[in-house]
Amino acid sequence: MLRENRSRYDLVITSVNMPDMDAFKLLELVGLEMDLPVIMLSAHGHTKLVKKGITHGTCDYLLKPVCIDELKNIWQHVVRKKNLTSKITLMH
Numbered sequence: 001m002l003r004e005n006r007s008r009y010d011l012v013i014t015s016v017n018m019p020d021m022d023a024f025k026l027l028e029l030v031g032l033e034m035d036l037p038v039i040m041l042s043a044h045g046h047t048k049l050v051k052k053g054i055t056h057g058t059c060d061y062l063l064k065p066v067c068i069d070e071l072k073n074i075w076q077h078v079v080r081k082k083n084l085t086s087k088i089t090l091m092h
Contacts, residue, residue: 011036024053024056027058028056038057
């Protein structure tokens with residue numbers, strides 16, 4: 001779904017623990033194929049998991065339950081960055 005519609009998405013929000021694939025594998029695939037920022041969600045704030053997410057390129061790591069304002073702020077930042085990058089690309 002993401003591959004076919006990549007231009008329609010600003011970011012990917014995923015839980016660290018998923019039934020068929022862990023978030024780190026998803027992060028790798030998204031980074032290689034789509035260049036979209038990824039936000040990881042977890043009920044566990046283990047420092048090791050947070051560091052692993054950051055090391056592997058996650059945009060942010062949030063603890064559940066997530067405050068909607070946190071997500072809105074991150075999304076707005078991502079959109080601003082995407083728009084700025086587009087403008088810079090057009091200038092060159």
